[in-house]
Amino acid sequence: KAGVTQTPRYLIKTRGQQVTLSCSPISGHRSVSWYQQTPGQGLQFLFEYFSETQRNKGNFPGRFSGRQFSNSRSEMNVSTLELGDSALYLCASSWVGETQYFGPGTRLLVL
Amino acid sequence: QKEVEQNSGPLSVPEGAIASLNCTYSDRGSQSFFWYRQYSGKSPELIMSIYSNGDKEDGRFTAQLNKASQYVSLLIRDSQPSDSATYLCAVNMKVDRGSTLGRLYFGRGTQLTVWP
DSSP states (O other), X not given: OOOOEEXXXXXXXXXXXXXXXXXXXXXXXXXEEEEEEETTTEEEEEEEEETTEEEEXXXXXXXXXXXXXTTSOEEEEEOSOOGGGOEEEXXXXXXXXSSOEEOOOXXXXXX | OOOEEEOOOOEEEETTSOEEEXXXXXXXXXXXXXXXXXXXXXXXXXXXXXXXXXXXXXXXXXXXXXXXXXXXEEEESSOOGGGOEEEEEEXXXXXXXXXXXXXXXXXXXXXXXXXX
């Protein structure tokens, strides 16, 4: 089975721009969770989608949003980028939300 | 407040030794526990899951769970330099009391270095 894929792998943006990241879960998995990882804050939960519905949400501002499509692929969007948004964004897929398998991540640099 | 606490480390052990990684969690009702390994610059990789009290062994790795003490640990026997990584403990906890909805909560990780 193919693993979780994330695109793009690397991204450089400037402050004020917006960005969309994509995640394709393992075939058959219905849950996709997104995390932000920075050296200072560790792994921070953004949100979880299950069957196209946002099921859980972390403590991030409204600039961070996401969605899930009928094929379980998910996207997350960050609008009005700030320098502090520079991080590794990780997507994790699971069948129903427990055992999670991570993708390789998208490394975002905001200049 | 949902919390998963790990020894911040860093933990340094010689090759061949046993490395012991510890984790405590705040929700007594938690049922699912996971250990992930993350190499520098890479994404977390699942290495163990445990659901019942006691020990679970997988090769050189042993996960230990004590729900009464709200404690889960990972032992790595015959540690190798390739085991040098950050180890993340994750616990599935209910989002709110009375809710059936849960999600994984991660500790901040323990950095392990195995020196030859």
